[in-house]
Amino acid sequence: MSSNSPKSLLLRLGLKPKKALGQHFLLHPHQAQRIVAALELAEVDTVVEIGAGLGALTTILAVSAHRIIALERDPALAAFLEEDLFAETPNVGILCQDVLEFDFMKASRDAGRSLAVVGNLPYQITSPLLFRLIEVLPAIARAVLMMQQEVGARLLAKPATKDYGILSVLGQYYFQITRLFSLSPGNFFPPPQVDSVVLRLKPVPPALPARDASVLHQVVKTAFGHRRKTLNNTLVAHAAAFGLAPETLRDLLTGMHLDLTRRGETLSVAEFVSVSNKIAALRGQPAA
Numbered sequence: 339m340s341s342n343s344p345k346s347l348l349l350r351l352g353l354k355p356k357k358a359l360g361q362h363f364l365l366h367p368h369q370a371q372r373i374v375a376a377l378e379l380a381e382v383d384t385v386v387e388i389g390a391g392l393g394a395l396t397t398i399l400a401v402s403a404h405r406i407i408a409l410e411r412d413p414a415l416a417a418f419l420e421e422d423l424f425a426e427t428p429n430v431g432i433l434c435q436d437v438l439e440f441d442f443m444k445a446s447r448d449a450g451r452s453l454a455v456v457g458n459l460p461y462q463i464t465s466p467l468l469f470r471l472i473e474v475l476p477a478i479a480r481a482v483l484m485m486q487q488e489v490g491a492r493l494l495a496k497p498a499t500k501d502y503g504i505l506s507v508l509g510q511y512y513f514q515i516t517r518l519f520s521l522s523p524g525n526f527f528p529p530p531q532v533d534s535v536v537l538r539l540k541p542v543p544p545a546l547p548a549r550d551a552s553v554l555h556q557v558v559k560t561a562f563g564h565r566r567k568t569l570n571n572t573l574v575a576h577a578a579a580f581g582l583a584p585e586t587l588r589d590l591l592t593g594m595h596l597d598l599t600r601r602g603e604t605l606s607v608a609e610f611v612s613v614s615n616k617i618a619a620l621r622g623q624p625a626a
Contacts, residue, residue: 389409404449484535544611569601
């Protein structure tokens with residue numbers, strides 16, 4: 339066992355992986371190199387790293403970008419990174435903070451440019467973080483994220499498949515999502531019980547923009563609120579949530595030649611946008 343292996347380093351620090359924090363440490367430096375390479379960093383970039391852990395990615399990032407903001411929730415690991423590993427690395431700042439509370443917009447303003455984001459995401463924060471990145475989209479240039487295979491499948495899912503849902507529609511609306519590679523459990527200590535996948539997310543202007551993003555979000559969430567129910571029993575039945583009478587929304591959908599017996603899970607991203615735009619127009623929302 340290498341003296342620099344995660345297991346050896348944790349032993350030396352008197353620490354154990356915390357299951358509650360979803361800690362699984364990358365074993366092989368070449369895999370960390372692949373992840374950082376996928377960020378396509380320039381010397382002027384500021385990077386936000388989610389879950390710096392034992393510094394496997396941070397060490398490579400530090401020589402590739404202008405500034406690294408390394409977030410680590412575990413106080414013991416944050417102290418190791420700040421006081422030991424990066425004590426003399428001025429372009430690396432360690433924050434013992436939950437990424438869901440991190441101010442991406444301020445960090446972007448401070449950097450004078452949008453941010454690169456990278457990290458190995460614990461399962462329990464993956465979906466909340468992805469929705470958080472949507473909220474702060476102007477602050478994000480690109481992200482390379484490692485996550486459980488099942489969440490990656492949901493992000494990439496096509497309509498009328500079991501994985502297709504709210505995350506699929508909104509993720510694909512806001513980002514160009516590219517599957518880069520998978521990592522088996524043997525690449526981590528301790529090994530997780532599932533495979534991981536590395537995805538690149540790049541904000542891109544949608545082919546069909548939403549007139550009102552809040553209406554789009556509401557349409558998608560309502561349609562998937564009961565995913566086995568038809569549009570008639572989701573959108574039409576909840577027309578009041580959009581400030582419309584059921585018959586008005588029914589006429590709107592049939593006027594778009596949408597079969598009301600279809601389920602929300604069969605609608606494409608473009609169809610969801612079209613429905614939201616019709617609703618927004620009917621409510622007198624101005625075009626963006």
